[in-house]
Amino acid sequence: MTLSCKIHAAGDLRFEQQEDAALEPHQVEIQLGAAGICGSDLHYYLHGRAGAFQIREPLTPGHEASGVVVRSGRAAGALAPGVKVAINPSQACGSCAYCRQGRENLCTEMRFLGSASVFPHVQGMFRERFVVNERQLTAVETDISFGELAFAEPLAVALHAVNRCGPLLGKTVLxxxxxxIGCLIVKAVRLAGAARIIACDVADHPLQAAAAAGADTVVRSDASSAADLSSSADVCVEAAGNTGALATCVDACRRGGRIxxxxxxxxxxxxxxxNAVMARELDYIGAFRFGVEFDWAVDYIVSRRIDVRPLLTAQLPLKDAAAAFQLAADKSRSTKVQLIGEAAMA
Known part of the structure; x- marks a missing residue:
């Protein structure tokens, strides 16, 4: 039996014991190391939905995690028990037109761990042990912490967003x-050669984190100084999920720029x-999840070319998930909150 955290509806989080899963040939059972609470996890917990994805059955959230191999299927022998792994939550089909074009993140048959995007839902990794396909695992031999490895997924999102920005060398980015995600984008934008990085938010704690991440200028979006952002950036990246933030991007983006x-x-x-997009010839681009950037993210974390440690606010045991969600929701105190399993406490 394994303990699993499940969201039944908005504000309704329960722990349930589940039977251990049988392994298919290419599957691997993982013991949880660390798992970060993402914005979508918070939306599921607080509102019962994340964007258009609504909970229709009890959902185990969690899609950014690391762990250690417990057992492997007969055809997955390269991953021996005790191996530390980063876990890619994407399960693309590999055969649809988008997968064949190298755009796995747009897969028409995508099964993404911890997501209510399909029904039945794809259960996530906020549980003691779970089973994934071997191709979702990246083995790590260096002495990197489970907490750092669990940043591979959000860093992959940031790297994909920066890929969608186009060339950034010498440019100003808002x-x-x-x-x-915003702080990781700041780090990734710097790595891509941006000359100046501006970060804005409506709270002081996130802005302090952005400055520590490498932003040259931080601005309170709700302050009068925000008016100075008009036509200030060549590229704007909207990572707040807020209509006011999108309006800021449109106002701040220079003619011929990109959002x-x-x-x-x-x-x-x-x-x-x-009309503003049309008259100023702005490119408006979407960035959804990631593809090959997950592998890049693991490399950047392991080499510490991108140091994620300053973004980790707290780690709480899986059994304290409710308290962890409350802390994660308080942006005046936290950036990234993680749940940890026995592997990380050993």
Whole structure:
């Protein structure tokens, strides 16, 4: 039996014991090391939905995690018990037109761990042990912490967003929203050669984190100084999932510039400034999840070319998930909160 955290509806989080799963030939059982609480996990917990994805059955959240191999299927022998792994939550089909084009993140048959995007839902990794396909695992031999490895998924999101920005060498980039993804985008944008990085948010703690991550300028979006952002950036990355932040991006983006939307905006829709996009010839680009960037993220973390440690606020045992969600929801105190399993406490 294994302990699993499940969300039944908004604010309704329960722990349940589940039977150990049988292994198919290419599957591997993982013991949880660390698992980060993402913005979508928070939305499921607080509102029962994340964007257009609504909970229709009890959902185990969690899609950014690391762990250690417990046992492997007969055809997955390369991953021996005790091997530390980063876990890619994407389960693309590999055969649809998008997968064949190398755009696995747009797979028409995608099964993404911890997501209510399909029904039955794809259960996630906020549990003591879980089973995944061997191709979702990246073995790590260096002495890197489980907590750092669990940043591979959000860093992959940030790297994919930066890929969608186009060439950044010498450019000014604005990032709206200075949560975990926003701060990782700041780090990735710096690695891509941006000359100046501006980060804005409505709270002081995220802005402090963005400054520590490498932003040259931080701005309170709700302060009068925000007016100075007008036509200030060549590229704007919206990572807040907020309509006001999107409006800031449109105003701040210079003529002929580019806006990349990473944040999930409200499901009921937004007022879209199409005329401003047209008259100023702005490129409006979406960035959804990631593809090959997951492998890059693991490499950057293991080599510490991108140091994620300053973004980790707290780690709580899996059994304290409710308290962890409450802390993660308080942006005045936290950037990234993780749940940890026995592997990380050993």
């Amino acid at each position: 990032v709206t929203g200075a949560g975990t 990349v939307q990473v944040g999930t905006l409200p499901a009921e829709g937004v007022h879209f400034p199409a």
